[in-house]
Amino acid sequence: MKHFLLITLLIAIKSLAFANTNNLIADTPAHGSVLLDTDGQPINAHGPGVMYHQGVYYLFGEIKNGKTWLVPGQNWEDYRVPAGGISCYSSTDLKHWKYRGIALKPVVNDPGNDLDTGRVIERPKVIYNEHTKKFVMWMHIDKNDYNYSRGGVAISDSPAGPYQYLGSIKPNDQMLRDMTLYKDDDGKAYLIYSSEDNNTMHVCLLNDDYLKPTTTYVRIFENQRRESPAVFKNKGKYYLITSGCSGWSPNAASYAVADNIMGPWIEQGNPCKGPYAEMTFFSQGAFVLPVISKPGKFIFMGDVWNKTDLEKSAYLWLPLSISNGEIEIKER
Ligand code: GAL
Numbered sequence: 001m002k003h004f005l006l007i008t009l010l011i012a013i014k015s016l017a018f019a020n021t022n023n024l025i026a027d028t029p030a031h032g033s034v035l036l037d038t039d040g041q042p043i044n045a046h047g048p049g050v051m052y053h054q055g056v057y058y059l060f061g062e063i064k065n066g067k068t069w070l071v072p073g074q075n076w077e078d079y080r081v082p083a084g085g086i087s088c089y090s091s092t093d094l095k096h097w098k099y100r101g102i103a104l105k106p107v108v109n110d111p112g113n114d115l116d117t118g119r120v121i122e123r124p125k126v127i128y129n130e131h132t133k134k135f136v137m138w139m140h141i142d143k144n145d146y147n148y149s150r151g152g153v154a155i156s157d158s159p160a161g162p163y164q165y166l167g168s169i170k171p172n173d174q175m176l177r178d179m180t181l182y183k184d185d186d187g188k189a190y191l192i193y194s195s196e197d198n199n200t201m202h203v204c205l206l207n208d209d210y211l212k213p214t215t216t217y218v219r220i221f222e223n224q225r226r227e228s229p230a231v232f233k234n235k236g237k238y239y240l241i242t243s244g245c246s247g248w249s250p251n252a253a254s255y256a257v258a259d260n261i262m263g264p265w266i267e268q269g270n271p272c273k274g275p276y277a278e279m280t281f282f283s284q285g286a287f288v289l290p291v292i293s294k295p296g297k298f299i300f301m302g303d304v305w306n307k308t309d310l311e312k313s314a315y316l317w318l319p320l321s322i323s324n325g326e327i328e329i330k331e332r
Pocket of ligand 1: 047122227246248
């Protein structure tokens with residue numbers, strides 16, 4: 001009980017510090033922290049993506065709930081936790097995040113269903129389609145052995161959901177694992193994902209309603225084994241940050257720059273600087289969030305995975321600066 005009171009007190013102090021910060025980003029102590037929503041509850045939104053719509057930021061992420069277990073018979077550390085669906089939080093100042101509920105519900109006891117809690121539902125990203133007036137969510141759908149490797153798609157009439165699941169696909173019959181989604185200024189949207197057994201990444205143009213991949217795609221970072229893509233644009237140039245491929249364990253990030261999202265992408269090296277830069281400060285990137293009120297300002301959103309207790313995974317959100325076309329991410 002004493003412990004419980006102490007933890008509650010610490011959370012309360014942390015939440016006050018969070019509320020009072022003048023920064024746009026939470027006061028993240030070294031190497032990640034739990035972030036609290038406006039009810040004081042830990043934010044459960046891993047592998048996140050953020051959509052800005054009509055003055056509001058909507059944060060979507062994986063709900064990780066329950067006991068972590070190790071999938072037997074794999075030659076890698078295949079730690080899993082029940083897939084709890086996709087959560088949504090909203091904020092107007094990037095400091096206070098209000099819980100908006102489960103945007104995409106999982107299903108239980110239906111192993112054949114993509115959204116069964118026994119599946120992998122990861123890295124959700126949402127964009128808005130101006131023509132269909134639908135919010136479109138893409139995510140990585142898999143089975144525990146990661147051989148299903150598909151992109152799942154869901155739609156909603158309102159940003160926070162609920163989203164209706166439409167099904168999953170292998171774009172151009174290619175594997176899709178870690179992924180992100182990018183909507184460009186001209187309204188075209190792209191899926192960017194680890195493919196070919198994580199060896200090579202693909203950038204694939206979506207069709208006009210954003211619900212299907214087109215046959216237009218390119219292969220990038222051939223045989224480089226990159227994952228966790230996070231893409232953004234600044235002053236007409238595209239930037240793509242990726243991690244290496246070491247499961248839940250941290251590794252060095254790398255970024256590439258391009259004049260055209262379909263490439264060529266020119267590798268620039270590690271955007272992280274300072275102590276533990278080669279471990280991305282013990283995180284793995286998931287998204288780069290443009291701060292709408294401050295053009296040229298971005299937030300690098302990383303996950304600090306706790307692989308043996310995945311629901312305890314934390315977050316590391318850091319300012320990302322660009323100077324002379326070069327990215328710099330430092331842990332404060
Ligand atoms: C990572 C990936 C995570 C998760 C994990 C499973 O490489 O980035 O999203 O899929 O593997 O081990």
